[in-house]
Amino acid sequence: MKEMSYAEAIRDGMRFEMQRDANVFIWGEDVGIFGGCFGVTGGLVTEFPGRVIDTPISETAIVGAAVGAAAAGLRPIAEIMFVDFMGVCMDELFNQAAKMRYMFGGKAKIPMVLRTPCGAGMGAAAQHSQSMEAWFTHIPGIKTVMPSTPADAKGLMAAAVRDDNPVVYIEHKQLLGIKGDVPEGDYCIPLGKADIKRDGSDVTIVAWSWMVHKALAAAEELAQQGINAEVLDPRTLVPLDTAAILKSLEKTGKLVIVHEAVKTGGFGGEIAAIVAEEGLDLLDAPIKRVAMPFAPIPFSPALEKCAIPSEEKIIAAVKSLF
Amino acid sequence: MKEMSYAEAIRDGMRFEMQRDANVFIWGEDVGIFGGCFGVTGGLVTEFPGRVIDTPISETAIVGAAVGAAAAGLRPIAEIMFVDFMGVCMDELFNQAAKMRYMFGGKAKIPMVLRTPCGAGMGAAAQHSQSMEAWFTHIPGIKTVMPSTPADAKGLMAAAVRDDNPVVYIEHKQLLGIKGDVPEGDYCIPLGKADIKRDGSDVTIVAWSWMVHKALAAAEELAQQGINAEVLDPRTLVPLDTAAILKSLEKTGKLVIVHEAVKTGGFGGEIAAIVAEEGLDLLDAPIKRVAMPFAPIPFSPALEKCAIPSEEKIIAAVKSLF
Amino acid sequence: MELKADQLRGFYETMMTIRAFELKAVELFADNQLPGFVHLYLGEEAVATGVCASLTNKDYITSTHRGHGHLIAKGGKVDLMMAELFGKSTGYCKGKGGSMHIADVELGILGANGIVGAGQPISAGAAFACKYRKSDAVAVCFFGDGASNRGTFHEALNMATIWKLPLVFICENNLYGISNCQRDHMRVTDVADRAAAYGIPGVTVDGNDVIAVYEAAAEAVARARKGDGPSLVECKTWRWRGHFEGDPAVYKNQEEQEAWLKKDPLVRLEKKLIEREYATKTQLDEIKGKVEAQIAAAVRFAQESPYPVPEDLLTDVYAE
């Protein structure tokens, strides 16, 4: 175990994979000497000459060429500087990367990772603060990974790179600096395994990425008030560990889903629908979603903080079920 | 009233708006002399010289320039030939069209319609058969319209063009040829009003676009079997007529949601979540979703027909609740 | 490098195979045997043939919605192709892809593509892989005049240039994107002129002259193999049919259509072969007969093959 930040853990994960497999390389805007807009690839360009490559500002080519390189046998890690820029290259992700294998009758593999940071909280306004995982989860053929801790970040990076399918790996800007113990060397967390970040018996809070931390803080406060919340972090949305969610609900009977993305059309709806379909009789209260309201993300920190799901809102949602 | 096809009704709606307001124009690939890939704009180029404009194969410019024209006071109707091509121009839709007004503090209006056909059933394979409304519903700032009948197609077109916001108007390829009575002249259906396409008391089937017709056929069959299904067509997904859904459930206590899009991450999840949050006590059975399985859409008609939600699957889902 | 007799006869056979395949597709489509969209390469056979003549199985191509010719020229098997057009489980894609998505990754064919222009960045990635692995393989990207207006064109050419990728861009300029003719969709006469925007060579050739295509492509491929980076080769040609089968192409000028039909690339090659005494009419007829038998066999194979079964729906979504 070694203490490192989430950003360092991502880098450590990529470094390990690059050492392990010469076919792994990184490209994206300013990933080289600049080290990426948030420093995540810092230093790798010197450690791996020729394998950490600055691209022009050409997102469709960044993703499209990653697809081509993967189809031709390499294992690209393509970085899109902000998940908000994915609108530029969704075609390459959803019509090309995701569907090639199927369209070709199983005769291609597209082992690529698309790394990209999401999230609000830094006054970066409507085009640099979004959470767009819901779009990705609606695309058969890709997987979606959203780690919340340094250890998960590393272990899921290994799994993402080794996976023979396109994996969207979404890191949260607010988490890059958080520290935690991370296993050294080879450490791989299988995709599709939820993690109980806090054991509890009274209510299940399903949350991912930054929201895990908000949920944990809320749970501490709730514990003071006599409510013992379980915090379940699915870690990967596709594949989703449905069994773990239903199992937790068997214990608690109450579900609050927290995500930073806009509520309408968010992935919380999917989880709620699965539970309403497969576990309705486990519920003894309505399902609550705590999420961003239906508005673009405002610039002013005075407003932005009202938009982001907060501890208080989570607590209120939980308490409304009792 | 005049009998016309869904395609004619869309055209009639556009024609009326173009006559009514000189700022309304149409552009897109092959919308002129070719009349659009599915003939929907056929003839308009001669009726409205200079106002029906063929574009190059440049979806980002088609949508981006529509945003600019709208910001500068015109009212574009931009056609994207298949909704599947939206991955090319999502940025223009979700970061520009949808957010400009908010980002500018309310000081811009983007009155544009993005018309695009969706749907499977013609052996057009994975990149020409999709239903992608879930992405659009997750974007604050735009509205999403999906008519199921000729009359709705016309009335919602009027509302879409007159709306001062970007409206994604999705027409279904399988519906273009269906006929129905359509009010002549000025006919506008307000956005956000569901329509009960069949009255019933035993179960509520929420379905939109092509699936309304499958649901109606299923309902007829169910009626034979003694189950009286209500078929509720929300017609617009954003804004969504939540009240109408809850009201129907008060009567039926059972909910089946049918959509053609892939189930995971589809808009059915949102509806289920709203009901699980606001109307859980109305339910006396699990919520069922009937939707496309989690795979790209196969080419072979032999497989495609297994992918598309069918009458039989709807019937089975309904019956599983009794 | 003067083309030898057997090479030219080989071109003839390839072009004849494409021609016969496509003519059969016309017939089958009209007879409702082919579902979905079918975009034919009739009249453009010289382009794929002339280009792929410089490629081996280690080289990559990306194709388009109008892909049958590229596939055949790159070595694709007509029986597997035909079965795919029918949506049969014996097809290249087990019936899951259809005409617009046929691929043979083993042969370096990274797929036809239903998204205009999508192959451009994909080909850059394949070329990158060749360079990254220090192999001398190259990639070739086929696309149309219409596709040269997509943003992907710009991004892929620029990226290929700055990284000096072993990549050849082949613009099949058939003067139309569906109903939109070139003078309405761009204001340059030669798409090849766009190469200057990246600092790479751009040439325009008669796309109905397989020898001209071959020579220009061979030079570009050689450049790429040597590590001298990408080039753009524009081949002016004409699609005989509507955009897809079923399109009556009312937007086309009838005189232009007739003028182009006279420039039939197969007839021109046939003439040359006979003039140069590389083949007799009888030999060419033999080739034609052989090819037509192959296509007939492919159709039989396709017709007799089973459709995929419902269980196939959910396989091949993910690699294990």
Place this chain on the structure above:
Amino acid sequence: MELKADQLRGFYETMMTIRAFELKAVELFADNQLPGFVHLYLGEEAVATGVCASLTNKDYITSTHRGHGHLIAKGGKVDLMMAELFGKSTGYCKGKGGSMHIADVELGILGANGIVGAGQPISAGAAFACKYRKSDAVAVCFFGDGASNRGTFHEALNMATIWKLPLVFICENNLYGISNCQRDHMRVTDVADRAAAYGIPGVTVDGNDVIAVYEAAAEAVARARKGDGPSLVECKTWRWRGHFEGDPAVYKNQEEQEAWLKKDPLVRLEKKLIEREYATKTQLDEIKGKVEAQIAAAVRFAQESPYPVPEDLLTDVYAE
């Protein structure tokens, strides 16, 4: 058309306003008074100033993430801008947009933009609106060297050309896109050379010489107004600061930086004004004093303004 004294003094005042605004922003950012990302126009003042001098309020511009200069040159109000940078409710966007999204649609400013290249098609749409309404208004699109590699560049230039839109593309080539220098992100020396790919005029000028910028832009704007279609004007310049405030710009060559600092566009204009006896040093100092007072007032206005209130969160999402 020789520029008159008052015009040139006007340029000086505009450039000085941009300079003072940006220098103040440096200070305020360092003092943690400005949230979010702030991209400064320091060193590039001559471009926006020289270009916007040919525009009226009826003309449109699209701006970029580095937009303060464009806004000021097009007539934007520094107090509303400053308040927006602070995230105050009195700002141009009521605090909802911030530095990257300031707009003044009344003045024809269709917004700064956080998406590189997004303004390119938007400006084409605005130019289309001018033409559709048969007005003689034009649109101007500002974008960087980095943005000229985006697909939007290609699609917008092509579209503008085929429709002969009244549009001027201004490439602010400051030789870097964040850390990526031009010779690494394209293989042409002059972005203006890309104009040939569309069949429109492309010129390159010294972007630190406001007169050169003015002349080239004036000609392009006149062309557009006359109905002769779009042009591309490349202005070579240099950003003095890091990409955004907080970026130490270690990737930059120090000598290059120093050489460019010597080409300060304001100093050069000042020299010319004095040489031509269009202004005395005292007069220029007066302008500077006036401008600095304006900026100081803008800062006070911003600081004293209230933040938006929670209820503002959900307004302005939709027009009624």
